[in-house]
Structure formats: structure tokens, C-alpha cells
Amino acid sequence: MGADIDIGATAAGAPATLDLEELLATRLLVQGNSGSGKSHLLRRLLEQSAGRVQQIVIDPEGDYVSLAARYGHIVLDAAECAHELATIAARARQHRVSVVLNLEGLDVDGQLRAASVFLNALFECERDYWFPALVVVDEAQLFAPAAAADASDDARRASLAAMTNLMCRGRKRGLAGVIATQRLAKLAKNVAAEASNFLMGRTFLDIDMARAADLLGMERRQAEAFRDLQRGAFIGLGPAIARRPLRIAVGAVETADRGAAPRLMPLPEAAGPEDLQDLLFARMEEPAPPRRPRPPRADSAQTILERIDRGAPAPFVAAPAPELSDEEREAAIEAIIAQMAADAGAAFQPAATLHRDFLVRCRIRRLGPHAPDVAAFAERMTVERARRAYPDGVEADEWMRAIDVARRLPRDLLGVYLLIGRAALAGEPCPMDDEIARFFGSHSPGRARRALGQLEQIEAIVTRSDAPNRRVIALPDLDRETALARVEAET
Ligand SMILES: Nc1ncnc2c1ncn2[C@@H]1O[C@H](COP(=O)(O)OP(=O)(O)OP(=O)(O)O)[C@@H](O)[C@H]1O
Numbered sequence: 423m424g425a426d427i428d429i430g431a432t433a434a435g436a437p438a439t440l441d442l443e444e445l446l447a448t449r450l451l452v453q454g455n456s457g458s459g460k461s462h463l464l465r466r467l468l469e470q471s472a473g474r475v476q477q478i479v480i481d482p483e484g485d486y487v488s489l490a491a492r493y494g495h496i497v498l499d500a501a502e503c504a505h506e507l508a509t510i511a512a513r514a515r516q517h518r519v520s521v522v523l524n525l526e527g528l529d530v531d532g533q534l535r536a537a538s539v540f541l542n543a544l545f546e547c548e549r550d551y552w553f554p555a556l557v558v559v560d561e562a563q564l565f566a567p568a569a570a571a572d573a574s575d576d577a578r579r580a581s582l583a584a585m586t587n588l589m590c591r592g593r594k595r596g597l598a599g600v601i602a603t604q605r606l607a608k609l610a611k612n613v614a615a616e617a618s619n620f621l622m623g624r625t626f627l628d629i630d631m632a633r634a635a636d637l638l639g640m641e642r643r644q645a646e647a648f649r650d651l652q653r654g655a656f657i658g659l660g661p662a663i664a665r666r667p668l669r670i671a672v673g674a675v676e677t678a679d680r681g682a683a684p685r686l687m688p689l690p691e692a693a694g695p696e697d698l699q700d701l702l703f704a705r706m707e708e709p710a711p712p713r714r715p716r717p718p719r720a721d722s723a724q725t726i727l728e729r730i731d732r733g734a735p736a737p738f739v740a741a742p743a744p745e746l747s748d749e750e751r752e753a754a755i756e757a758i759i760a761q762m763a764a765d766a767g768a769a770f771q772p773a774a775t776l777h778r779d780f781l782v783r784c785r786i787r788r789l790g791p792h793a794p795d796v797a798a799f800a801e802r803m804t805v806e807r808a809r810r811a812y813p814d815g816v817e818a819d820e821w822m823r824a825i826d827v828a829r830r831l832p833r834d835l836l837g838v839y840l841l842i843g844r845a846a847l848a849g850e851p852c853p854m855d856d857e858i859a860r861f862f863g864s865h866s867p868g869r870a871r872r873a874l875g876q877l878e879q880i881e882a883i884v885t886r887s888d889a890p891n892r893r894v895i896a897l898p899d900l901d902r903e904t905a906l907a908r909v910e911a912e913t
């Protein structure tokens with residue numbers, strides 16, 4: 423059963439299609455001089471098959487990062503994830519997540535090394551995960567050069583071996599190479615020879631034309647036709663395309679190779695809003711080289727691994743986010759927490775519910791990937807709520823110390839300790855049981871008494887006086903105690 427990808431129109435105006443299943447079995451080589459429309463063609467192919475097959479894009483120039491916006495590919499910034507590339511590749515295979523490996527920002531050696539590590543890991547994944555995947559390599563002559571290139575021997579050999587594996591032995595493992603090159607003569611012969619499908623675009627040099635004619639089994643004279651091809655026009659041949667050379671005008675694409683704003687388009691398999699949000703506010707890249715629009719920047723390797731483990735992400739449309747310094751980001755997160763802690767009802771809501779609200783607020787401020795997890799968030803909310811209970815008259819370093827001490831206590835006692843500690847530092851009397859209970863989000867004074875009992879037991883506090891309304895609690899680690907209750911002070 424075929425599964426056709428619509429790539430454009432034939433010269434006769436009929437739809438030109440690529441048989442996806444056949445393509446997976448027989449691979450594709452695209453050749454054309456600079457500007458002939460190879461990358462556009464690859465993009466069309468990726469777009470038309472997105473959501474139907476896993477896609478791995480080896481992207482030397484960061485041209486394909488925009489696929490993430492529309493189709494939910496995970497963008498991996500090779501410069502940032504150098505040490506995790508193999509792990510990410512393996513997990514991407516396991517979870518069938520489409521990935522764009524953005525190699526931009528690495529020198530040639532770095533690009534070759536990163537590509538080979540990544541490709542090898544795709545190749546070497548466990549047999550259980552040999553799912554079909556298109557592996558698209560643009561500028562393939564970089565990774566599989568016919569002759570010594572700018573790169574060091576080591577890097578070149580590693581990358582050539584990885585590309586050879588991909589093209590020669592990948593099929594059994596589900597990997598279908600789709601490679602594009604400006605110059606056939608610059609691409610290693612054995613790598614080119616493994617493709618059974620060809621799309622030849624405008625070609626000027628005789629040597630490339632001769633190679634193309636050889637590969638396609640055409641007369642050299644026939645191959646002259648490549649010279650006159652317009653941008654976006656290709657001659658296709660192979661089991662997935664046509665039995666005879668077929669002239670194809672590649673159709674339009676949905677995403678831009680950078681810059682232009684992508685439009686939203688629903689995809690068949692949208693993941694949950696959480697993933698979508700995560701992607702939406704993924705960290706964006708710093709100003710790109712001059713005259714190139716800004717590509718989105720990939721997340722940290724850890725974030726990517728976590729996201730891959732959660733399953734395939736949903737598509738998203740990312741607006742460029744401002745790059746914040748760590749301090750600015752921290753201040754923004756702090757401000758959100760302060761705002762949420764100011765809500766008197768906060769104590770009575772489950773941490774998970776509050777955290778969801780918090781994540782939304784973070785995402786609105788483009789802080790999604792940096793948002794603390796639920797445990798860290800809950801702790802910071804508690805700290806902030808304790809601070810707010812006694813807002814004034816506390817030295818910052820003393821408060822930090824109290825937080826430090828509280829963090830070493832059992833988690834469920836942290837809040838009570840901080841509340842009492844804050845009261846002591848502020849020179850205030852000890853809060854009543856019902857106030858403590860409310861701080862917990864409870865209406866039961868008994869719960870407050872139990873917590874105090876536990877703190878007492880582990881010697882974090884010492885109750886000095888427990889007369890009604892005049893409890894005084896000492897906090898040995900802070901070297902402080904709560905003030906005498908006002909009731910008494912006033913009488
Ligand atoms: N079929 C097409 N329809 C409309 N525009 C196209 C088509 N093919 C290519 N273009 C446009 O032509 C320009 C060059 O195309 P593209 O970047 O795909 O070339 P390329 O062969 O990848 O070149 P290079 O080898 O330099 O990367 C781009 O701006 C692209 O949008």
C-alpha cells in the first residue's frame with residue numbers, strides 16, 4: 423500500500439508524488455547547484471510527510487528549525503548538547519520523536535563530529551526501536567566528502583563512516599537517508615550510490631552532470647537538460663518517484679527557511695497543552711549572525727531529554743522571546759511567586775494546582791523552560807507566604823539563614839518553622855494555632871499543634887511558655903525567640 427507525498431506538479435500539470443513507503447526502502451538523493459531549490463524541496467518533503475513518519479534532520483545551517491513551529495520537531499542545538507547527543511538520538515529513536523539537529527554555531531570539525539555521533543547513535547539503537555524514520559541530510563557533501571575537505575582527518579572519517587552506514591546499512595534498521603548536495607562530484611561515491619531515487623535540479627558543471635547521468639543511467643546528452651532547469655524544477659527518477667525521468671516543479675512550502683512568521687496549522691497528533699506550552703516558550707537564540715533572522719534556540723539537553731521521554735511534542739508557534747539574563751529571569755520568577763503568594767486563598771489550594779497556574783504565568787512571560795518544578799515552587803511559595811506574614815523588620819541575611827535551617831527540616835515542617843522563625847525575627851509574638859493551621863491550608867488547630875510537637879521533638883524549636891495566648895517559642899538555630907504575646911504585653 424502506497425502512501426503518497428505530494429511534492430508538486432509534473433510538467434503536464436498532474437500532481438507529482440513520492441511514495442513514502444517506497445522512499446523509506448529506497449532512499450533519495452537530491453542534487454542541484456546553489457539556489458536550485460534543494461532545501462526548499464527537502465522542506466516540502468518534510469512538511470508533506472510530517473506526522474506520518476519520524477523525521478530526523480541534520481541541519482548544518484539551522485535552516486529547518488522552523489519546522490518545530492509548525493510540526494513539533496524538537497530542535498537540538500548541537501553546540502549546546504554536545505555531550506548528550508548520543509543519548510538524545512537513542513531516545514528520539516525509542517520515542518519516535520522528530521528532531522532537527524541544528525549544527526549551526528559549530529566549526530566544520532564540530533559539525534562533522536556532532537553529526538557522526540548523532541547518526542551513529544540513531545544507527546546503533548536497540549533492535550526494538552528500529553522504527554522507520556527519514557534521515558534528511560542537507561549539504562551532504564559536508565558530511566560525506568569525496569575528497570579531503572577543510573575538516574581534520576579524524577572528523578571527516580567519522581562522519582563519512584556514519585553517512586556510509588546510514589545510506590548502506592540504515593535501511594534494515596528503519597533509517598531512510600534523504601540527502602541533498604550542491605555538487606555530486608563532491609559527494610562520496612559510495613554514499614551517493616546507495617540512493618535509488620534521484621531528484622536532479624539545475625546543474626552547471628560538466629563533472630556533476632556526468633555523475634548525475636551515470637547515477638540515473640542516462641545519456642550524457644540527456645543530462646544536458648539539467649542545465650536549463652529553473653529554480654524549483656527537478657528531474658525525478660526512481661522507484662518512489664517514476665520509472666522514467668519525470669520533470670517536477672516543486673510546490674510551495676508552509677514554513678519559512680527562517681525569518682518569516684509561520685502560521686498555525688493543526689496536526690493530526692497534538693500532544694497535551696503542557697508540551698505545547700513548553701515548546702511555545704522554548705528558549706530563543708541570541709542575535710544571529712548579521713542579516714539572518716533569529717532562529718529559535720534549542721533547550722538544554724536535559725529539557726530535551728525530558729521532553730522526548732514524555733513523548734512526541736505538539737506543534738507550536740513561537741514568538742521570539744527576549745533573552746533574559748539569569749538574574750532578570752530569577753527576578754521575574756520571584757515576582758510571579760510574590761504575586762501568587764499574595765492571594766490569601768493560595769494556602770488552601772493543592773500545590774499541583776498552584777503550580778499549574780504558576781507555569782501558565784511563567785509561559786506568558788516566556789519563562790516556561792526555566793520554571794521551577796512543583797516541589798521547588800511549593801517551597802518558594804511557602805517561603806514567600808511566611809515572609810508576607812511578617813513583612814517588615816527582618817534582616818535579609820537572618821531570613822536567609824532561617825530558610826537555610828528550614829530546608830534541612832522534614833519538608834512538611836518547613837512552613838511552620840519559617841512562619842514562627844519569621845515572627846521571631848520580626849520581633850512578633852508566636853502565631854496562634856489557628857493562624858498556623860491556616861498557613862498550612864488547614865482549619866484544624868490540632869494540625870498546628872502536631873507540627874509544633876514534631877518540631878519540638880527534633881529540637882528545631884523549644885517551647886518556653888505555653889500558657890494560652892502567650893506561647894513563646896525559641897529557635898535555637900536562629901538564636902531567637904518569639905516575642906511575648908501582645909495580650910500580655912498590653913495587660
Ligand atoms: N519550488 C520553489 N518555489 C518557490 N520558491 C522556491 C522554490 N524552490 C526554491 N525556491 C526559493 O529559491 C531560493 C533558493 O532555494 P533553496 O534555498 O532551496 O536553494 P538550495 O538549492 O538549497 O541552495 P543552497 O545549495 O545554496 O542551499 C529560496 O529563497 C527558495 O525559497
Ligand SMILES: [Mg+2]
Pocket residue numbers: 460461462560
Ligand atoms: Mg540549501
